[in-house]
Amino acid sequence: MIQENIKQVQKNIEQACCRAGREPQEVMLIAVSKHKPLSALEEAYQCGMRDFGENKVQELMEKAEVLPKDIRWHMIGHLQRNKVKYIVDKVYLIHSVDSIRLAEEISKEALKKNVTVDILVEVNVAEEETKFGSTMEEASELVSQIAALSGIQVKGLMTIAPFVENPEENRKYFSKLKQLAVDIENKNIDNVSMRVLSMGMTGDYEVAVEEGASYVRVGTGIFGERDYKKIF
């Protein structure tokens, strides 16, 4: 089941790339494995998946401990400052940096462990009250502030679009994030790249790819529905 799902999602990504005149290699699929058991992750690994997304520090750490070391772990959930120290040297990319205080903590812990942490700035493009993320207006300033810190490198932007029935409704948010990345890139801020755009989930990743996503984060579309009562 997981194998067929991955093949289907990859095929959909390729077709979306084709529609948009993009190369499929420009888009990386992240398997969002939160609340899923190790056996499910192992199965996805056997199918060639190496990028996994988790939204809780504890769960990410426990999984990283026992699964193959060549997995790239993506922290995609809201990150509390007191948990940063556990993951700075275990994650490949933190997608959810939304404040200077969180970035300062990441910088501090990165320097302690002598690593450089790649991050994305999360932007609440749709301005949903329930979501974390910087506003569109503040994003550029936040990026410049983070760029001045050592041990941390801004690679791009991330957004979580609203939950909608029709993915076309989210197209405007994806295109706004892309435009924002272009605007920030044009400021040529030292130490900042805007190459990575993390946007699109099970319900809307094809539209996100058409609008320029470089990472799509797909959970349900690969692993099936989540049971939130189970930890993993």
Ligand SMILES: *Cc1c(COP(=O)(O)O)cnc(C)c1O
């Ligand atoms: C859970 C989650 C996803 C995956 O959601 P699906 O709809 O299951 O694909 C993607 N991004 C973030 C930030 C998430 O928390």
